[in-house]
Amino acid sequence: MNSWSSFRLVDTTAGFNILLFLSFFIFGFFGVPADMNRSSVILLVWAAMSAAISYFLLDAIDYFESFLPLPSKTNLFTLLLTLPWGPVISRIFVTLLVGDSIVRYRSIFLSVPVCAILLLLYQYLSGWIFIASKKKRRIWPILNEKDTAALKSELHSRELTKYFEWVNGATKPIPDLIVISRSGVRDFAANTELLSAHLNAVPLVDIRALMSNLSGKVDVETMDLWLYLQTATAQTGIARVYFQLKSVIEPFLGVLLALLLAPLFFFVAILVKISSPGPVIFKQVRTGFHGREFSLFKFRTMKLAPPNAPASWANSDSERITKIGTFLRKSHLDELPQLFNIAVGQLSFVGPRPERPEFYSLLKGPIPLFYLRTMVRPGVTGWAQVIGGYAGSVEESKEKLEYDLYYMQQMSPRLDVMVIIKTLFLFLSFRDEKAK
Numbered sequence: 001m002n003s004w005s006s007f008r009l010v011d012t013t014a015g016f017n018i019l020l021f022l023s024f025f026i027f028g029f030f031g032v033p034a035d036m037n038r039s040s041v042i043l044l045v046w047a048a049m050s051a052a053i054s055y056f057l058l059d060a061i062d063y064f065e066s067f068l069p070l071p072s073k074t075n076l077f078t079l080l081l082t083l084p085w086g087p088v089i090s091r092i093f094v095t096l097l098v099g100d101s102i103v104r105y106r107s108i109f110l111s112v113p114v115c116a117i118l119l120l121l122y123q124y125l126s127g128w129i130f131i132a133s134k135k136k137r138r139i140w141p142i143l144n145e146k147d148t149a150a151l152k153s154e155l156h157s158r159e160l161t162k163y164f165e166w167v168n169g170a171t172k173p174i175p176d177l178i179v180i181s182r183s184g185v186r187d188f189a190a191n192t193e194l195l196s197a198h199l200n201a202v203p204l205v206d207i208r209a210l211m212s213n214l215s216g217k218v219d220v221e222t223m224d225l226w227l228y229l230q231t232a233t234a235q236t237g238i239a240r241v242y243f244q245l246k247s248v249i250e251p252f253l254g255v256l257l258a259l260l261l262a263p264l265f266f267f268v269a270i271l272v273k274i275s276s277p278g279p280v281i282f283k284q285v286r287t288g289f290h291g292r293e294f295s296l297f298k299f300r301t302m303k304l305a306p307p308n309a310p311a312s313w314a315n316s317d318s319e320r321i322t323k324i325g326t327f328l329r330k331s332h333l334d335e336l337p338q339l340f341n342i343a344v345g346q347l348s349f350v351g352p353r354p355e356r357p358e359f360y361s362l363l364k365g366p367i368p369l370f371y372l373r374t375m376v377r378p379g380v381t382g383w384a385q386v387i388g389g390y391a392g393s394v395e396e397s398k399e400k401l402e403y404d405l406y407y408m409q410q411m412s413p414r415l416d417v418m419v420i421i422k423t424l425f426l427f428l429s430f431r432d433e434k435a436k
Contacts, residue, residue, distance in 0.1 A: 007177045007203040009163055010130045010136060012068050012123050013055075017120055020115070021051040024087055027111035044085070046094045054086030067160055067214065070127040071120055074425045079116035081421065084109060136165040140175040142194075146209045147181055158225040169193065178204045182227065207232065215401035216387050218409060220369060232409045238297065239328050242413050247377075250349060254342030261336065268299055269332055273323035278304045281337055286354035289377045294346045294358060297337035301325025332427050338380050350416045351379025352404040353390075359397070366394050373404045376411070383407035383415070386422035 025047035032302050058064070063078055087108045104429050141148050155161045178197055198204060209231040218228065231240070241360035258265070269280045282300040285293055302320040321329070328334040341347040347354070355363075363370045372424040391397040409417065 004388050006203075007067075007137075008064060009067055009125050009160075009429075010123075012126045012152060013064060015122060016064075016119060017055055017124065018050060019119060020054060020131060021047055023115040023118060024050040024110070025106065027115065041072040043103075045201065046090050049090035050087040052086070054083050055385045057082050057085055058347050061417045068386065069130055070164060071123045073125070076116060076120055076420050077421045077425055078417075079119060080113065081417075083116055083314050087112075096228075115197045136163055137176040138167045139164050139179060140167050140169065140206075143179060143207055144182050150211065151179060151207060154211055157159055158214065166382045174200070175201060175202060178202055179207050179210055180204060181207050212406060216383070216406055217399065219404040220398070220402055220405070228327055230407075230410055233412045233415075237411055243411075246348065247345070249305055251343050252351075254339045258343065264333075265336060271324045272299050272301075272328075275322040276303050276309075282347055285357060286378070287360050287374060288346055288354050290376060291371070294341070296347075296354060297340055299328055299334040299337060301328050301334050318370070335380055338352065342380065348377040350419045351377050352382050352407065353385055354378035357425075363394060363397050367398050368400060369405075370397070370401055372408070373401060376408055381419060381423040383419055386426060 025043060091103055094245060142149060180216060208223050208227055272280045278300055280300060282298045283295045286296045288294045302325055338347055384400045388399060388403050391400040
């Protein structure tokens with residue numbers, strides 16, 4: 001079955017590649033040192049390689065959103081973080097090939113922001129033209145009434161209904177996307193149109209997989225384990241190597257960042273100390289990888305709780321938050337001490353947020369699958385945090401689990417990069433993610 005991600009509401013890939021190549025060639029031309037011969041052939045090779053590698057990396061992290069007519073807010077950050085790798089890798093290759101450095105690194109990094117803005121403007125222009133044309137993509141749903149209504153409701157909630165029209169059959173006009181259910185598509189003889197559509201490269205997708213990708217979470221009420229595993233990201237050799245390296249490199253990065261940020265640690269510690277009586281570092285027991293408990297470190301943002309105070313949800317202690325604590329939470333500087341948790345291997349940079357043991361005891365009754373979150377190493381940030389915020393009730397904890405299950409299903413370098421980019425966007429927007 002073709003992946004739903006092969007469907008794009010606005011396909012900008014061809015123009016994107018051309019603009020990427022031209023941008024690198026032009027910037028590369030002016031980036032050649034004045035005393036070096038400007039070999040157009042070498043520059044063409046360098047620009048073509050740079051564009052190909054950059055596009056491959058962007059496509060690998062699912063940059064080209066399928067169901068959105070316009071780029072998302074985080075696209076510029078994604079471009080700025082991804083685009084430099086193409087020209088840098090190409091420069092190293094060309095240097096080894098011809099023996100000379102063709103384009104200066106300074107020129108590459110100065111040109112990347114300009115190139116990113118041009119590419120983003122091109123995507124916006126393509127999206128606006130699509131919207132202005134009032135052109136619609138055709139969906140053929142082979143579903144029961146309940147699933148069809150659920151799909152229409154999901155598209156409506158995301159204000160996407162106006163970009164689609166519903167057709168019945170694979171004949172002209174040929175649908176752009178076919179949505180099916182496992183229970184409704186079984187007989188080869190009765191579904192020859194589907195096989196024909198598959199051979200003609202029309203994307204086919206299961207309704208539950210599509211709903212999961214649209215919402216970014218797994219509906220535990222409707223998703224079964226067969227489909228969950230069937231639509232999971234393949235754990236290829238590259239992915240396995242990535243996760244093995246991640247467990248080795250992250251502790252080293254935790255130590256390195258802690259040393260580099262030592263002055264900031266000292267400054268924040270002084271602010272916390274003068275804000276209210278109590279320790280600078282707040283230590284709290286959390287349930288981690290495979291259910292093992294550990295102490296999570298944070299800068300204290302609240303006044304001290306009364307002795308033996310019961311555990312409470314993250315958003316129910318607002319009156320105890322200090323003024324400095326409000327700043328630390330919104331800037332996420334209160335999370336800095338968790339670099340020490342990363343250094344000793346208790347946390348990853350990206351993963352499900354660890355919960356307190358009291359909440360696990362509270363939630364294992366109404367949410368039997370909540371323990372599944374501990375099957376992967378917890379993280380400082382995670383998919384559930386950047387998409388849904390922190391949970392403040394049993395119902396929100398169930399939704400949090402659905403986001404975490406989606407992360408576990410789609411675990412890959414691509415998704416980790418997406419989470420980090422969205423986290424940086426939250427950090428720069430100065431928004432408290434604890435508020436849903």
